[in-house]
Amino acid sequence: MSENTIISFENVSKSYSDGTQVLKDVSFELERGKFYTLLGPSGCGKTTILRLIAGFMEPTEGDIFFNGKKINKVPANERQVNTVFQDYALFPHLNVFENVAFGLRIQKVAEAEIKQRVEEALKFVNLAGYGVREIPEMSGGQRQRVAIARAIVNDPEIILLDEPLSALDLKLRTEMQYELRELQQRLGKTFIFVTHDQEEALAMSDEIFVLNEGNIQQSGTPVDIYDEPINRFVADFIGESNIISGIMVRDFVVSMNGQEFECVDQGLNPNEKVDVVVRPEDLELTSVEKGKLVVTVDSQLFRGVHYELSTYDEAGNEWLVHSLKQADVGAKIGLDFDPEAIHIMRLNETEEDFDKRLESYGAESDEK
Amino acid sequence: MERISKGAKFYLAFVMIILYAPIFFLIFYSFNSGDSMVNFESFTLDHYKAVFEDDRLLIILINTIIVALLSALFSTIIGTLGAIGIASMRNRKLRNTMLSMNNVLIVSPDVIIGASFLILFTMVGIKLGFTSVLLGHIAFSIPIVVIMVLPKLQEMNNSLIDAARDLGASKRDILTRVIIPYIKPGIFAGFFMALTYSLDDFAVTFFVTGNGFSTLSVEIYSMARAGVSLTVNAISGLVFFVTIILVLGYHFISIRKTKVGVRK
Numbered sequence: 025m026s027e028n029t030i031i032s033f034e035n036v037s038k039s040y041s042d043g044t045q046v047l048k049d050v051s052f053e054l055e056r057g058k059f060y061t062l063l064g065p066s067g068c069g070k071t072t073i074l075r076l077i078a079g080f081m082e083p084t085e086g087d088i089f090f091n092g093k094k095i096n097k098v099p100a101n102e103r104q105v106n107t108v109f110q111d112y113a114l115f116p117h118l119n120v121f122e123n124v125a126f127g128l129r130i131q132k133v134a135e136a137e138i139k140q141r142v143e144e145a146l147k148f149v150n151l152a153g154y155g156v157r158e159i160p161e162m163s164g165g166q167r168q169r170v171a172i173a174r175a176i177v178n179d180p181e182i183i184l185l186d187e188p189l190s191a192l193d194l195k196l197r198t199e200m201q202y203e204l205r206e207l208q209q210r211l212g213k214t215f216i217f218v219t220h221d222q223e224e225a226l227a228m229s230d231e232i233f234v235l236n237e238g239n240i241q242q243s244g245t246p247v248d249i250y251d252e253p254i255n256r257f258v259a260d261f262i263g264e265s266n267i268i269s270g271i272m273v274r275d276f277v278v279s280m281n282g283q284e285f286e287c288v289d290q291g292l293n294p295n296e297k298v299d300v301v302v303r304p305e306d307l308e309l310t311s312v313e314k315g316k317l318v319v320t321v322d323s324q325l326f327r328g329v330h331y332e333l334s335t336y337d338e339a340g341n342e343w344l345v346h347s348l349k350q351a352d353v354g355a356k357i358g359l360d361f362d363p364e365a366i367h368i369m370r371l372n373e374t375e376e377d378f379d380k381r382l383e384s385y386g387a388e389s390d391e392k
Numbered sequence: 393m394e395r396i397s398k399g400a401k402f403y404l405a406f407v408m409i410i411l412y413a414p415i416f417f418l419i420f421y422s423f424n425s426g427d428s429m430v431n432f433e434s435f436t437l438d439h440y441k442a443v444f445e446d447d448r449l450l451i452i453l454i455n456t457i458i459v460a461l462l463s464a465l466f467s468t469i470i471g472t473l474g475a476i477g478i479a480s481m482r483n484r485k486l487r488n489t490m491l492s493m494n495n496v497l498i499v500s501p502d503v504i505i506g507a508s509f510l511i512l513f514t515m516v517g518i519k520l521g522f523t524s525v526l527l528g529h530i531a532f533s534i535p536i537v538v539i540m541v542l543p544k545l546q547e548m549n550n551s552l553i554d555a556a557r558d559l560g561a562s563k564r565d566i567l568t569r570v571i572i573p574y575i576k577p578g579i580f581a582g583f584f585m586a587l588t589y590s591l592d593d594f595a596v597t598f599f600v601t602g603n604g605f606s607t608l609s610v611e612i613y614s615m616a617r618a619g620v621s622l623t624v625n626a627i628s629g630l631v632f633f634v635t636i637i638l639v640l641g642y643h644f645i646s647i648r649k650t651k652v653g654v655r656k
Contacts, residue, residue: 078554078558079557079558080554080557080558099557100554100557100558101557101558101559101560101561101562102560105558106558106559107554107555107558109551109554109555110551111549111551113549113551113552113554113555114555115552115555115556115570115573115574116574117573117574117576118573126556126559126561126569127559127560129569130559130560130561130562130565130569131560174559178559178560
């Protein structure tokens with residue numbers, strides 16, 4: 025455990041009294057001052073992890089460490105952690121100032137200091153002068169900020185955010201993504217953000233943990249996870265992707281539907297069964313003759329920035345294409361892509377082996 | 393909203409007249425200078441004067457108010473804590489059982505409650521009088537307070553409690569700073585319900601009261617039995633008048649509240 029580790033989970037499991045297991049033997053370490061995102065579909069255990077860190081739950085098995093100290097049984101009100109709740113959980117009987125001051129009043133901080141710190145926190149979230157407002161007078165975005173101010177005013181070491189943007193409309197959500205990221209960098213605190221929205225995760229995080237069914241599937245920087253998903257679930261969950269089963273013929277050559285393609289992956293067993301991922305934006309429209317793949321356009325949607333084409337190859341695999349150019353529905357077209365666009369996923373590979381394999385590519389290309 | 397038809401208006405007026413006629417009849421004759429409700433002789437305030445000159449009656453009035461205020465206060469405290477207890481029960485079966493037992497007490501006839509209290513108090517050896525009446529009133533008011541407070545508690549979002557804990561609040565802080573302020577309207581409603589139930593209770597008081605202690609409803613009952621006296625009409629008139637003032641007061645308070653709410 026390094027000096028910089030603030031939270032670590034060691035083989036943590038959580039089951040409910042009815043026997044359902046929501047977390048299965050999860051271990052990870054979080055470093056101080058980073059923006060982490062727990063990403064996954066509902067029921068994957070991401071909120072459970074958050075509640076374990078906050079202290080609303082105790083792990084059934086395993087240990088949780090905070091700054092190197094075991095905190096399994098430390099109650100929520102004694103932890104240096106504050107949460108921004110999904111429904112904000114602002115106290116309706118208190119005005120904005122008193123909501124933010126709540127934690128300080130409990131700690132019996134002197135009145136003058138409360139006033140100063142609350143006003144500072146409100147300024148931090150661009151709500152200076154809103155102290156006397158009542159909660160029902162505030163809009164959704166403003167309530168969100170009050171909830172954040174209420175969390176940061178106590179100067180916690182970690183701020184937990186439980187899907188705080190899900191109730192906002194798209195425009196406000198994007199705006200808040202920028203603000204949250206900026207806030208985290210200004211405060212320099214550890215943020216742990218829970219979401220099921222992959223765009224939010226990619227936009228804000230230093231590191232993403234992708235969870236499914238109580239397991240961490242993959243962790244890494246947004247770019248790593250997007251470009252090098254470990255398995256079908258991650259590839260499918262993060263962004264849109266075309267996932268085709270294939271066979272790794274030999275190093276640098278993969279075959280899909282009997283057709284061989286050049287790729288950059290190596291070190292797999294010859295003729296090993298694999299999943300092949302190609303992102304829709306890496307596919308380029310071209311003529312039938314020039315295309316590495318020939319597909320028929322099934323439907324086309326205009327998405328604003330690009331056209332989204334749903335196409336099928338002769339074997340019946342669907343290929344999603346993001347293209348700036350329009351195509352004719354029903355027409356045969358060619359698809360072109362670089363060898364780098366192909367990402368190979370071994371079936372049932374652990375995260376450890378996966379990381380090793382990726383590192384070996386880097387080492388060899390360095391030698392060259 | 394659709395305007396109500398003439399027929400419906402007529403029906404409503406008819407019902408209201410039927411409901412209010414006996415009360416107005418009673419009050420009308422309280423101004424009668426004769427001593428029966430058979431014929432109205434001339435206007436007088438003598439009966440009201442008699443009420444205010446009757447020290448015994450005034451003491452009974454004060455007794456009634458003291459019992460009502462005290463029983464409402466204690467039952468509100470006990471009932472609110474009980475409601476918090478019921479609401480926080482995890483076991484659904486147990487919670488529903490508690491709730492049903494609470495409701496049974498509300499709907500069961502006062503006569504039975506009164507009689508059972510009488511048996512209890514004589515067995516335990518509590519002297520019948522002020523204490524027994526107060527205890528009886530507290531007991532039958534508690535379920536009413538519970539039923540008034542519980543909806544507010546159920547409406548409260550659990551994440552508020554999580555948020556308070558998250559911000560460092562101990563159990564005591566959560567109760568005094570979050571739960572009680574949140575359910576305050578329910579507590580007030582429960583208090584006033586308990587107050588009115590206690591003020592107009594006859595059956596339970598009748599059973600458990602003893603020598604030398606009486607409340608207004610019991611007293612009116614015995615006066616009415618002793619023979620028709622227009623003093624009873626005068627007391628009833630006064631009680632009705634006070635009730636109207638209370639209702640109007642409540643009305644104006646709630647109007648002011650909604651106006652404040654709208655401004656928000």
